[in-house]
Amino acid sequence: MSQQSIAMAPQPVQPFQWKRFFSIENRYLAPMFITCILVVGQISFGMLESYKKTGLAIVASLLTELILGRIFVGKWPILASAYISGISVGILVRSPAYWPYVVCAIVSIMSKYVLRVNGRHIWNPSNFSISVLLFLAPETVAALSIQWGNYLLPMLVIWILGSIIIARLHRFHITGTYVACFIVFAFLRSYITGSPWQSEIAPLTGPMYQLFIFFMITDPKTTVRSKFWQCIVVAMVALVEMILRLSHVVYAPFYALFLVGPAALLIEMWFDSRRTVPVRVAA
Numbered sequence: 001m002s003q004q005s006i007a008m009a010p011q012p013v014q015p016f017q018w019k020r021f022f023s024i025e026n027r028y029l030a031p032m033f034i035t036c037i038l039v040v041g042q043i044s045f046g047m048l049e050s051y052k053k054t055g056l057a058i059v060a061s062l063l064t065e066l067i068l069g070r071i072f073v074g075k076w077p078i079l080a081s082a083y084i085s086g087i088s089v090g091i092l093v094r095s096p097a098y099w100p101y102v103v104c105a106i107v108s109i110m111s112k113y114v115l116r117v118n119g120r121h122i123w124n125p126s127n128f129s130i131s132v133l134l135f136l137a138p139e140t141v142a143a144l145s146i147q148w149g150n151y152l153l154p155m156l157v158i159w160i161l162g163s164i165i166i167a168r169l170h171r172f173h174i175t176g177t178y179v180a181c182f183i184v185f186a187f188l189r190s191y192i193t194g195s196p197w198q199s200e201i202a203p204l205t206g207p208m209y210q211l212f213i214f215f216m217i218t219d220p221k222t223t224v225r226s227k228f229w230q231c232i233v234v235a236m237v238a239l240v241e242m243i244l245r246l247s248h249v250v251y252a253p254f255y256a257l258f259l260v261g262p263a264a265l266l267i268e269m270w271f272d273s274r275r276t277v278p279v280r281v282a283a
Contacts, residue, residue: 031083033165034215037158038091041207044154047091047144053101054090060105061086068113081125082109088126088211093133094142104129104141118269122262124219131258134251143251144208155205162214171218177231178213179204181238189242212253222261224268233264 038054041047048054061082069077085108093104108129112121115128133141166172186200203209217223217237223230237253237260244252
């Protein structure tokens, strides 16, 4: 049989494999999951400020990624990460104006290309941009704060799906450690302040925290390498968040990750540089 005949022969269709679908190679798994959060939250509670503002944030994020990727890297980038940043901004930001959605999305992508140390960006993009806008424009910008309330089904759908995906990506230990620490610190806050423990744990049931625990704190590009230290760092994030909450800081989780995450990466880079000190060769 000739080579041409072999080439023209129909190739067997590969069966769909769930294991491959839920693998780290599937770059579009996380975008599909965050879209699921948006759909479930919108159907259940109408959590979006508006479809136009969310769409504007996504478009601004994708365009900025395309432009900067072409300028800095010299090729068209994969847009999965930019889509996550844009949709996160669209879900989390609350403002009567349109400009915060555009600015927040653009700043989110720019931070990946501009704020780099040793060729690596050290802030989670959406966490950086949202934290900056919440701090600099508190009179115009707020963050999503609703909870699922007594409607357990939406929360269960997100938690089950999110846990499966994060486990397949080998990052469930980060989410699990944070949730465990948050619950422990919630009881501690309840003891210190005298508030009901249910109200201290309640934020975990909100869509804001679903994005935070499944996307921001598990971002592979902005977490340290060791699983042990990943757990230590995320426990520190929960601790700093508790301290900020006790100080009545409204957006404590965003600010806690903003402060702790980059500090951990910089410390890791410093230790790496100490291990790779060049050896002097005698003349």
